[in-house]
Amino acid sequence: MFETIHSKQELLNLVNRVGILPFFKNSIPGWSLEECIEPNLWFGDLEGPWEWKGQMAKEKTCVYSKLIKNGNAWVSLEWFPDLCNYRRNGYDFEGLCEDGLVRYRDKLLMQYLSAHTPVLSKIAKRSWGLSKGYDAALTSLEMQTFVINQDFVYSIDKTGKPYGWGNALLTLPETYLGDEYVNQADRYSPQESFERLCQHLMSVLPGCDEAQLRKMLK
Numbered sequence: 598m599f600e601t602i603h604s605k606q607e608l609l610n611l612v613n614r615v616g617i618l619p620f621f622k623n624s625i626p627g628w629s630l631e632e633c634i635e636p637n638l639w640f641g642d643l644e645g646p647w648e649w650k651g652q653m654a655k656e657k658t659c660v661y662s663k664l665i666k667n668g669n670a671w672v673s674l675e676w677f678p679d680l681c682n683y684r685r686n687g688y689d690f691e692g693l694c695e696d697g698l699v700r701y702r703d704k705l706l707m708q709y710l711s712a713h714t715p716v717l718s719k720i721a722k723r724s725w726g727l728s729k730g731y732d733a734a735l736t737s738l739e740m741q742t743f744v745i746n747q748d749f750v751y752s753i754d755k756t757g758k759p760y761g762w763g764n765a766l767l768t769l770p771e772t773y774l775g776d777e778y779v780n781q782a783d784r785y786s787p788q789e790s791f792e793r794l795c796q797h798l799m800s801v802l803p804g805c806d807e808a809q810l811r812k813m814l815k
Contacts, residue, residue, distance in 0.1 A: 598627030603635045605649045616676040620669040651749030663739040678782035679790040681742040686787045702734040715747045715768040
């Protein structure tokens, strides 16, 4: 569906054109980086998307987090405010709490992250106050766009080289990107933002199943 990606700049260009790009294959054929990345960059000795995801988040050229059907995706700066507006459904986190719409585990984790951002995910997991449920709580907050990744931090071996998968450095979009930016789609209703996202993605994903796309975005 998309051209083969050979570099971080080509990936950013694709994210900006598509608006939302999942990292891995999903139920919509072709709609992922995995399906268009140069094979030698997927797993190998060359720097590739595993490193780029943290670099792009750190550079603030797009947003990267668990944002699609509990999966990781890049979202362009143009479309992230609409995704926030739709997923939050007119609420800020405090409003959700006041209306009793937040699980206790999610509230506890959000309180911790708000006080310590940016913080490594492994540290947040040890410190947030419960013995289980961390991954589910973090996914819930990310899917609601209240938490995003600022970077991925790698362990360093004795020769000074990074290794492993990298640990997510978590932050809040309002803290990292600014309240004014995050809230700029508030002039639309949440449903209008959802329709805007759907219509844009349908225009750049020819032949995709609209019902499946809408399911992926919810």
